[in-house]
Amino acid sequence: MTRGGSAVLALAATLALTTPAGASWSDNLASIHFNSNKPDFGIPPRRGLMGGGEQDDRPGSGWGNGTIEHAELSYEHDNERAANRQRALRETQHRARTATERGDWLSARRLWEGFAMRFGKSGIVQDRCEVLVHTNPPAEPLRRYLAALDALEGPNTGWNAARRELAALHAESTLPPWLREHAAYQHAAGLVQWLNYKEATSLWQAQIRQFPEGEKREAALLMIARACLLHKAIPDSVRTGRAATEQLLRAFPQTRFRVAARGLLARADLDEGRYEAAATTYCALNDGDSIAAVRRQFQNTAAEPRLRTLQLIAYLRALPQATDFRAYRFAVKGISHSLALFKPDTGRVFLERLVREPELAAPYFYFRLYHCDNKPADLVRLTLLADRIAAREALPPVVRVRLAELYYQAHAYRRAATWASSATGMADEKVRARALYVRAGSRYRQKRFEEARADLEQVLTRCPRSNIRHATRELLALVAEAQGDLPTALDQYLALDYRDDYAYLIDARLPIATLESYQRTRTHHKELLAYSIALRHLRIEQWAQARRWLARVPAKSYAAFALPESYKDEWWAESLHPTRQTLESLAFLDLKSKQARGAEAKAAARFAYARAYYTQGLLQLYNAPLWQGERMFAFNYFWNRDVATPADDRAVQRYMYQHEVYAHTRQICLEIAADYPQTKSAPAALYRAACAAEKLEHLNEWWRTDEKGRWWAADSGWDEGKVRRRNHPLLDHRKEASQLMALFVRRYPKHPLAKDARKYADVFVGKGEPAEES
Numbered sequence: 185m186t187r188g189g190s191a192v193l194a195l196a197a198t199l200a201l202t203t204p205a206g207a208s209w210s211d212n213l214a215s216i217h218f219n220s221n222k223p224d225f226g227i228p229p230r231r232g233l234m235g236g237g238e239q240d241d242r243p244g245s246g247w248g249n250g251t252i253e254h255a256e257l258s259y260e261h262d263n264e265r266a267a268n269r270q271r272a273l274r275e276t277q278h279r280a281r282t283a284t285e286r287g288d289w290l291s292a293r294r295l296w297e298g299f300a301m302r303f304g305k306s307g308i309v310q311d312r313c314e315v316l317v318h319t320n321p322p323a324e325p326l327r328r329y330l331a332a333l334d335a336l337e338g339p340n341t342g343w344n345a346a347r348r349e350l351a352a353l354h355a356e357s358t359l360p361p362w363l364r365e366h367a368a369y370q371h372a373a374g375l376v377q378w379l380n381y382k383e384a385t386s387l388w389q390a391q392i393r394q395f396p397e398g399e400k401r402e403a404a405l406l407m408i409a410r411a412c413l414l415h416k417a418i419p420d421s422v423r424t425g426r427a428a429t430e431q432l433l434r435a436f437p438q439t440r441f442r443v444a445a446r447g448l449l450a451r452a453d454l455d456e457g458r459y460e461a462a463a464t465t466y467c468a469l470n471d472g473d474s475i476a477a478v479r480r481q482f483q484n485t486a487a488e489p490r491l492r493t494l495q496l497i498a499y500l501r502a503l504p505q506a507t508d509f510r511a512y513r514f515a516v517k518g519i520s521h522s523l524a525l526f527k528p529d530t531g532r533v534f535l536e537r538l539v540r541e542p543e544l545a546a547p548y549f550y551f552r553l554y555h556c557d558n559k560p561a562d563l564v565r566l567t568l569l570a571d572r573i574a575a576r577e578a579l580p581p582v583v584r585v586r587l588a589e590l591y592y593q594a595h596a597y598r599r600a601a602t603w604a605s606s607a608t609g610m611a612d613e614k615v616r617a618r619a620l621y622v623r624a625g626s627r628y629r630q631k632r633f634e635e636a637r638a639d640l641e642q643v644l645t646r647c648p649r650s651n652i653r654h655a656t657r658e659l660l661a662l663v664a665e666a667q668g669d670l671p672t673a674l675d676q677y678l679a680l681d682y683r684d685d686y687a688y689l690i691d692a693r694l695p696i697a698t699l700e701s702y703q704r705t706r707t708h709h710k711e712l713l714a715y716s717i718a719l720r721h722l723r724i725e726q727w728a729q730a731r732r733w734l735a736r737v738p739a740k741s742y743a744a745f746a747l748p749e750s751y752k753d754e755w756w757a758e759s760l761h762p763t764r765q766t767l768e769s770l771a772f773l774d775l776k777s778k779q780a781r782g783a784e785a786k787a788a789a790r791f792a793y794a795r796a797y798y799t800q801g802l803l804q805l806y807n808a809p810l811w812q813g814e815r816m817f818a819f820n821y822f823w824n825r826d827v828a829t830p831a832d833d834r835a836v837q838r839y840m841y842q843h844e845v846y847a848h849t850r851q852i853c854l855e856i857a858a859d860y861p862q863t864k865s866a867p868a869a870l871y872r873a874a875c876a877a878e879k880l881e882h883l884n885e886w887w888r889t890d891e892k893g894r895w896w897a898a899d900s901g902w903d904e905g906k907v908r909r910r911n912h913p914l915l916d917h918r919k920e921a922s923q924l925m926a927l928f929v930r931r932y933p934k935h936p937l938a939k940d941a942r943k944y945a946d947v948f949v950g951k952g953e954p955a956e957e958s
Contacts, residue, residue: 212684212817212818212821212822214680214681214682214684215682215685215822215824216658216661216662216677216685216824216827217684217685217688217823217824217827217828218684218685218688218818218819218822218823218824219822219824220821220822220824222824222825222826222827224593224625225655225658225659225827226592226622226624226625226626226628226629226659227589227592227593227625228618228621228622228625228655229255229652229654229655230550230554230555231255231256231257231506231512231651232255232257232258232506232509232513232516233255233257233258234513234516234555255651256651257506257509257512258509259509261508261509262508262509262510265508269303272299272302272303273299273303276295276296276298276299277334277337279295280292280312280330281330281334284326284327284330285327287323289316289321289326292312292330293312293313293317296309296312296313296316297313300313307403308333308336308337308370308373310403311333311366311369311370311400312333314366314399315330315362315363315366318360318362318363322359322360322363325356325363326363328349328353329349329350329363329367331349332346332349332350332367332370333346333370335349336373336374336377343377347371347374347375350367350368350370350371350374351367351371353367354371361395361398362399364395365391365394365395365398365399365400366399366400368387368390368391368394368395368400369391369400369403369404371387372385372387372391372404372407373407375387376407376411381411381417382417382418384407384411384417385407385408385412385417385418386418388404388407388411389408392405401435402432402435402436402439402441403441405428405429405431405432405435406428406429406432406444406445406448408424408425408428409425409428409429409432409445409448410425410444411425412425412428413425413426413429413448413451413452413455414451422456425448425451426449426452429445429448429449429452430449432445443469446465446468446469447465447466447469447471447474449465450462450466450469450471450474451474453465454474454477454478459482462474462478463478463479463491466478466494467494467497467498469498470498470501470502470505471498472495472496472498472499472522473518475491475494475495478491479491479492479495489527489529489530489533492522492525492526492530493533493534493537495518495522496519496523496526497537497544498518499515499519499522500515500519500547500548500551501544501547502514502515502518503515503516503519503547504546504547504582516551516555519551519555520555535569538569538573539569539572539573539576542573542576542579542583543580543582545569545570545573545583545586546580546582546585546586549566549570549586549589549590550586552566553566553586553589553590553593558593563590563593563594564594566590566594567590567591567594567596570587570590570591574587581607581610581615581619582607582615584603584606584607584619585603585604585607585615585618585619587603588600588601588602588603588607588619588622588623588626589618589622591603592622592625595629597626597627597629597630598630600622600623600625600626601623601626601627601630604619604620604622604623604626605619605623606619607619608620608639613647613649613650614647614649614650614651616646616647617643617647617650617652617653617656618650618652620639620640620642620643620647621639621640621652621655621656621659623636623639624636624637624639624640624643624656624663625659627639628659628662628663631666633663633666633667636659636663637660637663637664637667640656640659640660641660644656644657644660654680657679657680658676660672660676661673661676661677661685662827664676665829670689670693670694670698671698671701671702673689674686674689674690674694674702677689678708678709683810683812683814684814684818684822687810687811687814687815687818688818690713690716690810691716691719691720691807691810691811692835692836692838692839693832693835696720696721699713699716699717699720700717700733703717711737711741711745712741712745712809712810714734714736714737715733715734715737715742715745715746715763715807716807716810717733718730718731718733718734718737718763719763719805719807721733722763722766722767722770722805723805723843725770725774727767727770727771727774730767731767734763734764734767742763742764744809745763745808745809746762746763746764746808747762748760748761748762751808751813754813756803759801759802759803759806760801760803760804760808761800761801761803763804766800766801766804769796769800770793770796770797773789773792773793773796774793776789776792776793777789777790783860783862783863784863784864784865787856787860787863787864787865787866787869788863788864788865790852790855790865790869791852791853791856791868791869791872794848794849794852794853794856794869794872795849797846797848797849797852798845798846798872798876800845801845802845804845805843805844805845819836819884819885819886820884820885821885823836837914840886840887841914844880844883844887846876846877846879846880846883847876849872849873849876850873850876850877850880853869853870853873853876854869854873856870857869857870857873861931867928867931867935867937868937870924870927870928870931870932871924871925871928871937871941873924874920874921874924874925874928874941874944875921877915877917877918877920877921877924878917878918878921878944880917881918881921887917889916889917889918921944922944922945922946923945925941925942925944925945926941926945928941928945929941929942
């Protein structure tokens with residue numbers, strides 16, 4: 185076997201499909217640092233988001249905590265467009281009716297022409313535009329005609345009355361022929377709404393005989409062909425339908441129905457057994473389903489492999505042409521089904537055709553990259569095919585971009601950047617934006633951050649209509665973080681409305697001085713930022729700075745941010761404590777402890793300060809307006825280790841110890857036990873330090889070091905070492921609590937709490953909570 189033959193056989197494996205990736209309803213996707221699916225943000229998002237087990241791991245899947253608004257194509261967008269059209273239709277009907285009532289036919293025509301430009305010319309909209317062109321029309325009959333058209337577009341309860349009105353207008357011999365012809369045409373069209381194709385066909389045939397040179401002859405011929413060939417409306421439907429279609433093409437060589445007419449002739453060929461002619465036409469029209477109908481006539485014959493290839497090619501050509509989700513989904517499903525039916529010999533023929541016709545490679549690679557769950561071996565095979573295609577000259581820009589995407593996913597970042605660069609100068613905005621994005625992702629992976637940032641900023645500034653601007657901000661945020669430019673990253677998260685990400689940067693990641701500068705130089709979110717800065721100072725006992733920043737928050741905003749009653753419907757609200765009260769009570773106790781004289785007084789004052797953290801509320805240092813109850817879930821279950829850096833790990837660790845009241849209690853009590861071991865407050869402080877350490881261990885998943893306590897432990901298969909690498913508490917507080925209880929027993933064996941301390945030193949948490957000291 186030749187070397188080339190071996191390559192072809194290897195490439196045939198690229199046709200084997202794999203199951204698409206899935207996402208759960210509980211996934212968190214509208215985030216970068218807290219994205220449960222941990223996607224590669226250097227991969228541009230797919231155009232459409234499929235259902236039925238295939239969900240995206242980028243925002244837009246419609247599943248989990250994500251939205252569809254940034255996807256180019258989706259069911260929701262289709263439904264929204266339909267709803268917008270319906271609203272615009274009702275508004276245009278009303279305004280046009282008002283214009284016609286005062287005889288302003290020109291304004292009515294302009295209204296309907298404007299509607300047609302926005303939403304396309306359906307049959308009835310086209311008719312309105314045609315009749316309103318006529319000057320000096322009979323006013324009252326034309327109003328009756330337009331009202332009947334409005335009724336045909338309304339509920340079916342008005343359809344019969346509308347048809348009777350149209351029939352009456354057609355029968356009025358004194359009316360202009362153009363109006364009578366339009367009435368006859370729409371009378372027949374009204375019958376189609378009731379699926380009465382036989383009578384409708386008879387009426388259209390009569391219309392053509394009565395008005396042989398009329399305005400609606402072209403449309404009537406098409407409708408006769410459709411009724412006969414698609415719905416078999418009358419006896420001898422195929423002959424009648426073919427005759428009507430051929431007459432349409434002869435009489436109107438530039439007809440706007442040319443594509444539909446070609447499809448109808450192919451249907452006639454199919455019905456008459458001219459399968460080869462039908463297949464050729466359907467392939468030219470990218471009609472994969474109709475080719476499948478032809479293919480079924482050749483099952484288990486020598487012609488079937490070629491027809492399978494034609495069917496796949498039709499779907500591949502239809503994929504990039506899809507402008508709505510219905511067409512996109514139709515093409516994707518067709519490609520998937522066609523490939524599933526391929527046999528090795530058919531696959532070899534098709535792959536060789538891909539090499540000869542690179543324009544087919546672009547949609548094929550797109551399908552494989554974005555609608556298949558590729559394993560590393562699959563990507564290797566795809567790159568072999570890509571290498572053969574890349575060897576050709578003068579590849580179309582979209583093929584170059586698709587090659588860049590493939591090489592990126594195969595981790596060949598240098599080659600990906602090279603191919604993307606060859607398409608960045610293209611005039612087509614979508615192609616140019618995607619090329620810039622892939623090149624930026626490749627440069628990001630190569631740590632060429634400045635160049636990656638320039639590419640992404642070019643997408644945002646020069647590609648205003650690109651559908652990947654949302655994804656561009658995601659990648660730009662990561663690049664900015666890699667450069668240490670956290671304010672720019674925060675700008676992106678706020679623009680994306682990624683709450684978890686901007687909450688993390690504001691509450692934990694940005695240095696306080698940087699956050700203060702950010703608040704002063706931005707015009708957005710100034711009150712929330714000032715409140716957040718006050719909390720940051722509060723957590724590290726900078727009372728004066730906390731007061732100063734809290735004073736910048738207006739009373740109304742403060743009430744919304746800081747008072748528990750603002751969150752009364754939330755399950756976590758009972759653990760909140762008013763921020764200003766927290767600030768003043770803690771500042772007062774801290775000051776009192778610093779002013780105390782003598783060991784006993786100072787230890788007692790410091791212990792009172794520690795108790796305030798322990799007893800005033802678990803969430804007294806929590807930024808409720810920023811996190812909105814999502815902080816625990818974000819860090820517990822969605823922290824994205826794939827994008828976290830050592831700087832992130834250090835920031836989160838520091839943040840956790842500053843945020844949790846038990847961490848403050850533990851630290852202060854340990855200081856009391858170490859500095860004033862002989863005072864009356866020392867035993868209580870040591871015991872409280874152990875209690876606080878135990879509570880930290882069970883506070884949430886970030887703090888937990890005992891895997892057996894995790895709700896997912898039975899299925900995780902993770903050992904404690906992996907858990908410790910996933911989470912980053914400074915200490916194993918479970919062991920620390922046990923050790924502190926043992927220390928208590930050694931130091932204070934006769935203290936009333938010694939019995940409890942001895943028990944909990946052995947069992948750690950036991951069957952109940954440690955006894956509270958008075």
